[in-house]
Amino acid sequence: MKVTVNRIAHFNAAHRLYNADWTDARNANVFGKCANPHYHGHNYELIVSVKGEIHPETGFVMDMKILKSLIETEIEEQFDHKNLNEEVREFKTLNPTAENIAVVIWNKLRPKIDKKLALSITLYETSRNFVTYSGE
Amino acid sequence: MKVTVNRIAHFNAAHRLYNADWTDARNANVFGKCANPHYHGHNYELIVSVKGEIHPETGFVMDMKILKSLIETEIEEQFDHKNLNEEVREFKTLNPTAENIAVVIWNKLRPKIDKKLALSITLYETSRNFVTYSGE
Amino acid sequence: MKVTVNRIAHFNAAHRLYNADWTDARNANVFGKCANPHYHGHNYELIVSVKGEIHPETGFVMDMKILKSLIETEIEEQFDHKNLNEEVREFKTLNPTAENIAVVIWNKLRPKIDKKLALSITLYETSRNFVTYSGE
Amino acid sequence: MKVTVNRIAHFNAAHRLYNADWTDARNANVFGKCANPHYHGHNYELIVSVKGEIHPETGFVMDMKILKSLIETEIEEQFDHKNLNEEVREFKTLNPTAENIAVVIWNKLRPKIDKKLALSITLYETSRNFVTYSGE
Amino acid sequence: MKVTVNRIAHFNAAHRLYNADWTDARNANVFGKCANPHYHGHNYELIVSVKGEIHPETGFVMDMKILKSLIETEIEEQFDHKNLNEEVREFKTLNPTAENIAVVIWNKLRPKIDKKLALSITLYETSRNFVTYSGE
Amino acid sequence: MKVTVNRIAHFNAAHRLYNADWTDARNANVFGKCANPHYHGHNYELIVSVKGEIHPETGFVMDMKILKSLIETEIEEQFDHKNLNEEVREFKTLNPTAENIAVVIWNKLRPKIDKKLALSITLYETSRNFVTYSGE
Numbered sequence: 023m024k025v026t027v028n029r030i031a032h033f034n035a036a037h038r039l040y041n042a043d044w045t046d047a048r049n050a051n052v053f054g055k056c057a058n059p060h061y062h063g064h065n066y067e068l069i070v071s072v073k074g075e076i077h078p079e080t081g082f083v084m085d086m087k088i089l090k091s092l093i094e095t096e097i098e099e100q101f102d103h104k105n106l107n108e109e110v111r112e113f114k115t116l117n118p119t120a121e122n123i124a125v126v127i128w129n130k131l132r133p134k135i136d137k138k139l140a141l142s143i144t145l146y147e148t149s150r151n152f153v154t155y156s157g158e
Numbered sequence: 159m160k161v162t163v164n165r166i167a168h169f170n171a172a173h174r175l176y177n178a179d180w181t182d183a184r185n186a187n188v189f190g191k192c193a194n195p196h197y198h199g200h201n202y203e204l205i206v207s208v209k210g211e212i213h214p215e216t217g218f219v220m221d222m223k224i225l226k227s228l229i230e231t232e233i234e235e236q237f238d239h240k241n242l243n244e245e246v247r248e249f250k251t252l253n254p255t256a257e258n259i260a261v262v263i264w265n266k267l268r269p270k271i272d273k274k275l276a277l278s279i280t281l282y283e284t285s286r287n288f289v290t291y292s293g294e
Numbered sequence: 295m296k297v298t299v300n301r302i303a304h305f306n307a308a309h310r311l312y313n314a315d316w317t318d319a320r321n322a323n324v325f326g327k328c329a330n331p332h333y334h335g336h337n338y339e340l341i342v343s344v345k346g347e348i349h350p351e352t353g354f355v356m357d358m359k360i361l362k363s364l365i366e367t368e369i370e371e372q373f374d375h376k377n378l379n380e381e382v383r384e385f386k387t388l389n390p391t392a393e394n395i396a397v398v399i400w401n402k403l404r405p406k407i408d409k410k411l412a413l414s415i416t417l418y419e420t421s422r423n424f425v426t427y428s429g430e
Numbered sequence: 431m432k433v434t435v436n437r438i439a440h441f442n443a444a445h446r447l448y449n450a451d452w453t454d455a456r457n458a459n460v461f462g463k464c465a466n467p468h469y470h471g472h473n474y475e476l477i478v479s480v481k482g483e484i485h486p487e488t489g490f491v492m493d494m495k496i497l498k499s500l501i502e503t504e505i506e507e508q509f510d511h512k513n514l515n516e517e518v519r520e521f522k523t524l525n526p527t528a529e530n531i532a533v534v535i536w537n538k539l540r541p542k543i544d545k546k547l548a549l550s551i552t553l554y555e556t557s558r559n560f561v562t563y564s565g566e
Numbered sequence: 567m568k569v570t571v572n573r574i575a576h577f578n579a580a581h582r583l584y585n586a587d588w589t590d591a592r593n594a595n596v597f598g599k600c601a602n603p604h605y606h607g608h609n610y611e612l613i614v615s616v617k618g619e620i621h622p623e624t625g626f627v628m629d630m631k632i633l634k635s636l637i638e639t640e641i642e643e644q645f646d647h648k649n650l651n652e653e654v655r656e657f658k659t660l661n662p663t664a665e666n667i668a669v670v671i672w673n674k675l676r677p678k679i680d681k682k683l684a685l686s687i688t689l690y691e692t693s694r695n696f697v698t699y700s701g702e
Numbered sequence: 703m704k705v706t707v708n709r710i711a712h713f714n715a716a717h718r719l720y721n722a723d724w725t726d727a728r729n730a731n732v733f734g735k736c737a738n739p740h741y742h743g744h745n746y747e748l749i750v751s752v753k754g755e756i757h758p759e760t761g762f763v764m765d766m767k768i769l770k771s772l773i774e775t776e777i778e779e780q781f782d783h784k785n786l787n788e789e790v791r792e793f794k795t796l797n798p799t800a801e802n803i804a805v806v807i808w809n810k811l812r813p814k815i816d817k818k819l820a821l822s823i824t825l826y827e828t829s830r831n832f833v834t835y836s837g838e
Binding site: 124153155 | 432493
């Protein structure tokens with residue numbers, strides 16, 4: 023009896039889309055106004071999904087208080103009110119697209135969650151754009 | 159050509175998280191304020207998802223009016239404005255976590271829906287916590 | 295230059311609608327399934343609105359961190375995961391309708407907020423029912 | 431490393447549910463008020479989901495500006511502020527249920543999107559009814 | 567102690583914007599694609615707001631069950647799954663803009679609600695456009 | 703017969719809260735993580751509200767297509783995907799709090815809208831914080 027439990031969190035961050043190997047003109051051409059060197063920002067909405075068996079004693083797949091706390095420590099404290107390009111190590115050399123941010127979040131949370139549980143990350147960059155990554 | 163059709167419904171209920179085999183202290187320790195013996199409550203949002211072939215004459219996988227009516231009879235009438243622990247038979251001996259409520263809803267609806275159709279249940283306990291169960 | 299600033303918070307609570315001066319039959323007749331003696335519950339969404347002049351040095355009408363903290367101390371800690379009828383002093387003798395809960399919240403917050411600022415409370419009981427009280 | 435990227439769009443359209451091979455009485459019986467010959471309408475919300483590898487140079491699975499533009503040209507311009515039964519070729523002979531609209535949208539977009547990318551369509555007909563089609 | 571109570575409802579309808587005193591060209595020029603003679607449609611979201619004193623015995627400004635029932639009888643049954651121009655008497659000679667629909671709804675509900683209570687109507691035509699009318 | 707018409711728009715921007723007359727320590731103390739010199743950002747949601755008489759020929763208070771276009775030219779083009787502190791003239795010397803952004807937007811739109819129409823601005827900085835300014 024496998025159930026997926028999902029926890030929603032938020033962080034507000036600045037970023038720009040930029041490939042350091044390209045000229046500024048090519049960056050502007052590919053990324054448009056998202057390449058603005060002065061940065062812009064988003065209210066990111068994050069859904070962390072964990073799938074596994076229900077524990078018969080607790081009725082939980084995973085204690086949501088523990089998952090909430092993990093998201094705060096591993097993601098919110100490191101991303102919230104930050105400039106992703108300038109202040110988050112992973113994005114020094116990786117373009118902080120929604121796709122890449124989702125992969126980075128998955129990589130940060132995966133080692134902290136029981137291996138028997140499947141992990142999936144959904145990230146809304148705006149109310150009209152979102153991505154999902156499940157480690158496949 | 160398989161399509162999933164989804165119907166959203168709501169019920170408002172009281173519950174507490176509690177394992178009758180444990181001491182009160184252990185219940186308080188594991189379930190925190192959710193173990194409050196005076197109960198608290200939620201506006202539960204339920205998404206019932208049914209997947210199957212489109213019927214060529216109607217263009218329906220399943221008539222939504224029938225699905226809506228099934229949810230009313232089987233779930234809303236039995237859960238809405240109720241105390242889940244005290245008034246719903248299944249939770250007399252089962253902790254009403256979101257995970258377990260989703261499994262109970264799946265078990266109640268599964269016999270009422272054509273076996274050729276796959277069934278999945280999503281249940282929001284709050285706007286930040288939700289679970290999904292597909293009978294696997 | 296008066297601006298209204300609004301802060302949204304949530305609490306999950308059990309309640310029942312009940313007038314102790316009435317018979318059970320009359321309570322059931324007037325309040326319907328909301329009178330269920332075993333209680334039901336809601337995810338309440340609270341909007342606290344404060345109107346006043348923008349402070350020229352900060353650009354704030356009121357520091358949102360302080361308002362957030364006030365709501366946590368005065369409202370969330372006292373209402374969240376509680377049974378309003380049984381555990382909140384004001385509702386021992388007052389029917390916890392959305393209207394009365396909004397008035398109680400206003401009365402609790404009013405003395406804690408600068409008199410020069412106007413205060414208004416909006417409370418969603420469900421996604422389809424909400425109330426507003428401004429102290430008039 | 432496969433990520434799903436999702437883009438949300440909207441169109442407002444009139445339709446009625448109707449099988450031309452049936453009598454009016456049978457249409458009314460099966461489709462209820464949805465068979466009204468004067469039409470009714472909806473604000474359709476469309477989620478187009480595209481799954482594939484992240485391109486290492488851009489960090490994109492697919493450029494969202496291109497996907498947005500495709501949805502505008504192929505779907506919004508043809509469906510928005512239209513009568514689906516009267517003005518959209520596919521529904522001259524196909525009942526415009528949410529299921530069939532999702533399949534038609536999938537069929538329109540599939541040839542325009544790189545074959546290496548998987549495509550899935552989610553369509554909300556109302557805030558309580560939605561369908562998903564993935565070409566299976 | 568005056569509180570505003572608000573009840574949300576929905577109806578799905580077809581309409582077109584059209585002034586019968588104008589040429590088709592002028593209608594097309596002013597109303598754009600909203601003038602499409604084949605109609606388009608919307609999921610209208612309606613908020614009915616009633617302001618007055620809290621009744622000391624019930625804790626209600628107005629019984630929400632009565633307000634819900636009034637909205638069903640007076641508005642939903644007459645507008646839902648209808649073509650506003652063709653099937654709703656008031657719009658035979660009145661352009662069914664969101665503004666005019668809100669005024670018509672206010673006029674229909676005002677005589678049914680206690681004169682001591684103030685009435686206000688909010689109507690969402692889409693998730694990006696809405697109007698409010700308070701009888702002023 | 704006065705109706706308020708409301709149009710919703712969005713812009714994504716970077717900002718920091720900062721008073722140039724203060725020390726960095728005082729900025730950090732008052733504005734907390736919002737003072738981060740590397741900036742953070744938000745998806746701002748803007749509601750522009752215009753109140754006036756319904757024009758009898760059109761049924762409009764104001765043509766929404768014109769209002770939408772005004773918001774695009776005056777606000778979105780100047781704020782979207784920008785760094786408010788660095789790239790928007792008004793915030794060179796004014797702290798871009800939600801309150802001040804709302805006032806700046808009101809001041810930009812007021813001269814472009816008929817004086818007979820009242821104007822009000824609502825700005826969501828996050829899903830939990832929003833402000834309203836009506837020119838009073």
